[in-house]
Amino acid sequence: DVKVTQSSRYLVKRTGEKVFLECVQDMDHENMFWYRQDPGLGLRLIYFSYDVKMKEKGDIPEGYSVSREKKERFSLILESASTNQTSMYLCASSLGTAFHQPQHFGDGTRLSIL
């Protein structure tokens, strides 16, 4: 079974802090994704990556950056956290052509910015 592991289930940070969310997958998937999920809204894609050192902006990249130095790890960085970035963050990975294959999700990180 594919395992996607997010480093924290719950995280509390302060406004202005630099925040790192880590995601690791163990199935050698080419594609990795970061989403945020807010009540009443569908998942919104922040960034995705289809290969090491490659990244593509999703629908809401502002205020975020990503890093993919190794195939199994995809990091989401909040450069200067703000209260409107309080959300559930979900990492996913998939094989092959980016959006055609089912995505495998981590358990999510519930991030609160105070």
Add this chain to the structure above:
Amino acid sequence: KNEVEQSPQNLTAQEGEFITINCSYSVGISALHWLQQHPGGGIVSLFMLSSGKKKHGRLIATINIQEKHSSLHITASHPRDSAVYICAVLMDSNYQLIWGAGTKLIIKP
């Protein structure tokens, strides 16, 4: 108007009832996904379909491409089916995924 609409937003039913969750979309698609999100947060892919019908255990997913509509059915529902069910469509114009807001299902014993 959202490109992917799910209905109902919330559904509470008794154990054993037949459940239907609907997904309507307004764009051309090449595939549609149904996913399940448990209260803990993790999301699991249930089905990916582009035509007809798929069945897995007590879950059935159907899609009508002409009507731009898909349904997820649960037979003999059980409290462990309580979750948020999410529909996502893969657009055929740019191969991006558009996500529905989800249907929160509660099955009472």
